Amino acid sequence: MNRSRFAATFRTVALAILALAASLLFAGSPPGAACWAAAGARGQVQLDFWCSSNPYEIEFARAVVEKWNRTRSDIRVKLQPLPASRSTEEALLAAIAARTTPDVCANIYPGVVTQFVAAGGLYRMDSFPDFVSFMRRRLPDGILEQYRSSNGHYYQAPWKSNPLMLAYNAGMLRAAGVDPASLASYSGFLAAAAKLTCDTNRDGRTDQWMIYLNIEPIWWQRFFDFYTLYAAASGGRTLIENNRAAFNNAAGVGAMQFLSDLFRLGYAPKSAFPGDVFLQQKVATVITGPFAVPFYESMKPKEFEYDFVPMPMPDSLRGSEVWTYGDPKNIGIFATSKHPKEAWEFVKFILSEENDALFLEMTSQIPYRRDLESSPAFASAVQKLPMLARFVRQARFTCGADNVRPLVEVYDAIAQEYQYCAVLGRESATSAMEIAEEKVNEILSDY
Amino acid sequence: MPEIAGVGPARARRPFFGRLAEQYRTSNKVGYVMVLPYIAHFLLFTAYPLVFALILVFNRWDIVTPMEFIGLRNIQRLFRDATFWTAVVNTLKFLCCHIPLQIVLSLLIAVILNGPIKFRSFFRGAFFLPFVISGAVVTILWQQLYSTDAGILNLILTRIGMQPVPWLTDPAWAIYSIAIMATWKNMGFYIVLFLAGLQNVPPELYEAASIDGANRTQQFWGITLPLLQPVMLLVVILSTIGGFSLFIEPFVMTGGGPAESTLSVVLYLYKQAFQFLRMGYAATIGFALAIMIFIVTFIQRRLLDTDQPV
Numbered sequence: 001m002n003r004s005r006f007a008a009t010f011r012t013v014a015l016a017i018l019a020l021a022a023s024l025l026f027a028g029s030p031p032g033a034a035c036w037a038a039a040g041a042r043g044q045v046q047l048d049f050w051c052s053s054n055p056y057e058i059e060f061a062r063a064v065v066e067k068w069n070r071t072r073s074d075i076r077v078k079l080q081p082l083p084a085s086r087s088t089e090e091a092l093l094a095a096i097a098a099r100t101t102p103d104v105c106a107n108i109y110p111g112v113v114t115q116f117v118a119a120g121g122l123y124r125m126d127s128f129p130d131f132v133s134f135m136r137r138r139l140p141d142g143i144l145e146q147y148r149s150s151n152g153h154y155y156q157a158p159w160k161s162n163p164l165m166l167a168y169n170a171g172m173l174r175a176a177g178v179d180p181a182s183l184a185s186y187s188g189f190l191a192a193a194a195k196l197t198c199d200t201n202r203d204g205r206t207d208q209w210m211i212y213l214n215i216e217p218i219w220w221q222r223f224f225d226f227y228t229l230y231a232a233a234s235g236g237r238t239l240i241e242n243n244r245a246a247f248n249n250a251a252g253v254g255a256m257q258f259l260s261d262l263f264r265l266g267y268a269p270k271s272a273f274p275g276d277v278f279l280q281q282k283v284a285t286v287i288t289g290p291f292a293v294p295f296y297e298s299m300k301p302k303e304f305e306y307d308f309v310p311m312p313m314p315d316s317l318r319g320s321e322v323w324t325y326g327d328p329k330n331i332g333i334f335a336t337s338k339h340p341k342e343a344w345e346f347v348k349f350i351l352s353e354e355n356d357a358l359f360l361e362m363t364s365q366i367p368y369r370r371d372l373e374s375s376p377a378f379a380s381a382v383q384k385l386p387m388l389a390r391f392v393r394q395a396r397f398t399c400g401a402d403n404v405r406p407l408v409e410v411y412d413a414i415a416q417e418y419q420y421c422a423v424l425g426r427e428s429a430t431s432a433m434e435i436a437e438e439k440v441n442e443i444l445s446d447y
Numbered sequence: 448m449p450e451i452a453g454v455g456p457a458r459a460r461r462p463f464f465g466r467l468a469e470q471y472r473t474s475n476k477v478g479y480v481m482v483l484p485y486i487a488h489f490l491l492f493t494a495y496p497l498v499f500a501l502i503l504v505f506n507r508w509d510i511v512t513p514m515e516f517i518g519l520r521n522i523q524r525l526f527r528d529a530t531f532w533t534a535v536v537n538t539l540k541f542l543c544c545h546i547p548l549q550i551v552l553s554l555l556i557a558v559i560l561n562g563p564i565k566f567r568s569f570f571r572g573a574f575f576l577p578f579v580i581s582g583a584v585v586t587i588l589w590q591q592l593y594s595t596d597a598g599i600l601n602l603i604l605t606r607i608g609m610q611p612v613p614w615l616t617d618p619a620w621a622i623y624s625i626a627i628m629a630t631w632k633n634m635g636f637y638i639v640l641f642l643a644g645l646q647n648v649p650p651e652l653y654e655a656a657s658i659d660g661a662n663r664t665q666q667f668w669g670i671t672l673p674l675l676q677p678v679m680l681l682v683v684i685l686s687t688i689g690g691f692s693l694f695i696e697p698f699v700m701t702g703g704g705p706a707e708s709t710l711s712v713v714l715y716l717y718k719q720a721f722q723f724l725r726m727g728y729a730a731t732i733g734f735a736l737a738i739m740i741f742i743v744t745f746i747q748r749r750l751l752d753t754d755q756p757v
Contacts, residue, residue, distance in 0.1 A: 090721075093510060093511060093724075096511050097510050097511050115509070115511065115724075116511075118511070118512050119511030119512050121511065203605070204605055205596065205601075205605060205611070206596065207596075207597075215616065215704070215705070216701060216702035216704055217702050217703060217704040217705075217707075218702050219722070269595075269596045269597075270595055270596070270613070270616045271594045271595045271596040271597055271598070271616070272590060272594060273594070273596075273597055274591060406723065408722050408723055408724075409722075409723045412718070412722065412723070416707065419704050419705055419706060420706055423616075423704075423705065424618070424705055424706055426706065
């Protein structure tokens with residue numbers, strides 16, 4: 001092959017590569033990019049808004065964005081559910097790394113905010129002059145402080161919590177002669193468990209249990225057993241204080257011992273079951289949040305009766321207010337936003353009383369509001385689903401998770417000890433808490 | 448003669464580079480363009496990740512914040528990390544159960560399927576089926592079978608008067624339960640390999656042995672097994688590499704529990720990388736795993752491959 005033929009071949013290949021690269025580049029543009037560019041040319045501000053991929057929340061977000069876009073022609077909002085991923089946190093982390101974050105996201109788990117802040121991913125919200133006053137007007141006392149970052153600033157707007165409570169099968173309790181009020185204490189719960197756990201078809205195997213607890217060492221599952229019980233037993237304390245483990249105390253040991261007793265006495269199955277064990281009436285109780293109410297209402301079998309009570313507490317604390325974990329999700333503005341002021345306007349719109357009421361009604365989740373019980377705006381939602389009233393009341397006594405960077409590792413360490421102690425009975429509760437404390441302190445010292 | 452000693456290597460070098468340049472001038476340039484996609488693929492998906500992983504070994508990185516050089520701390524941590532060594536022991540336990548079970552069962556079934564049996568094609572297809580079904584689907588199905596309180600296996604055991612077995616909930620049982628499931632899932636592939644090997648055994652050898660009075664068992668040990676040695680080596684090496692990569696089964700079925708008894712090296716690597724975002728430490732575990740696989744397969748080759756000088 002001579003030089004000119006080689007040059008011609010090279011040019012052809014280079015052109016083909018360029019054409020391919022160009023087509024990939026355009027294919028990679030966000031959908032509707034051309035339309036957005038046209039809108040930008042008309043002088044409008046464009047905001048990207050990501051919401052949770054939960055169908056109820058997508059419906060709510062769609063309604064809010066439509067309302068906003070109808071009234072604010074100067075700031076257009078484009079809604080997109082969070083990209084498909086195993087979790088919201090993973091999707092947002094990938095977006096921060098690639099600098100493709102939206103302007104606003106309304107499903108940020110506070111446990112990962114410290115990491116997002118360290119990565120420079122979130123916009124400092126207290127740089128808006130009215131942020132603190134707006135949030136203080138909206139939130140119950142003390143909530144805003146829970147979400148202050150270690151550098152003293154705010155990077156998230158507290159939005160909603162889903163207080164965890166104990167759902168019980170009213171029919172099963174009635175048949176066993178158990179008063180739901182007796183579930184309030186550890187001893188009452190265990191006494192009820194002795195009556196409710198049984199072999200109903202007499203085949204030699206237990207087929208009805210008191211409670212379903214996850215047995216796998218999965219870090220986030222501990223929010224739904226150990227941590228919720230710890231919050232109740234400790235009056236709403238979190239696990240970390242001053243960057244040290246603070247759970248090796250009477251509340252922690254008591255909660256772990258209670259879980260251990262449930263497995264040791266056979267009141268909780270050591271198995272995974274397909275489907276919802278509570279609706280299948282294999283268990284009398286489960287720990288869950290208000291998001292379960294619409295699911296139970298749509299899926300429950302005929303004559304299935306259920307209700308909710310606060311979490312069990314150590315016998316010595318009976319009578320005091322019962323705290324719980326709130327599974328909170330907040331709203332954040334990302335550092336990549338070119339229009340943070342406009343984004344804050346939109347966030348305030350999402351957090352308005354009207355939209356909070358709509359949120360409660362459409363998703364059965366509880367917005368953080370100081371006037372939730374007193375304002376008539378929320379009454380209609382509660383009337384439609386009276387069960388929600390229990391969660392609305394519980395919302396005042398709800399705590400979040402710790403704002404520490406290695407949150408996943410901390411909960412993983414506790415999950416391992418939960419399995420050794422509670423599920424397998426290989427360690428005492430005291431020893432499990434000591435080992436977990438040591439592991440957690442070692443993890444924290446690395447940051 | 449110092450001047451000659453100094454000039455010598457330069458003279459020797461010049462012709463080499465000269466040869467290279469000459470080779471390039473006279474070669475067909477289209478060839479370079481043709482290999483470009485492979486080179487690009489190799490650089491992008493093999494060389495770059497490998498070099499990047501090696502860099503990560505000496506750094507701390509959580510994807511979103513800048514990398515921090517920490518020298519040999521990841522390697523030091525690996526040596527004193529008890530959980531990592533638990534994962535290594537678990538993986539070896541899995542291999543010790545899985546490889547022999549897989550070889551014996553695959554060979555047995557391949558020998559049966561190689562004989563004149565009815566519905567031979569159907570059975571060959573049926574045994575291969577689990578291999579092509581998604582690992583996650585198979586694992587979820589087996590999780591239900593193994594369920595201590597509601598699984599069919601324990602139901603059968605209790606019906607025949609035996610005690611239920613805590614398949615996945617007892618640390619003593621869990622890794623072996625997973626090994627049984629993994630054997631069932633992968634057996635089809637190895638049956639195909641053994642079948643191919645069996646069909647290459649010359650039938651006249653069996654005829655001669657039969658005339659000499661050898662029975663079926665003697666023929667198997669004296670002819671079939673020695674002639675299957677190359678396939679056996681392949682099966683052992685592939686099973687070992689596959690076994691070291693154990694991930695989906697414990698990830699879906701047990702999450703590494705109970706009591707870390709099913710935590711495999713790859714599952715531990717995954718947790719470090721994608722749950723704890725310790726990319727540097729995960730890369731260190733990855734390199735350690737690669738070294739382990741290399742050593743084990745090297746030993747296997749030395750022991751099993753008769754063509755290799757011992």
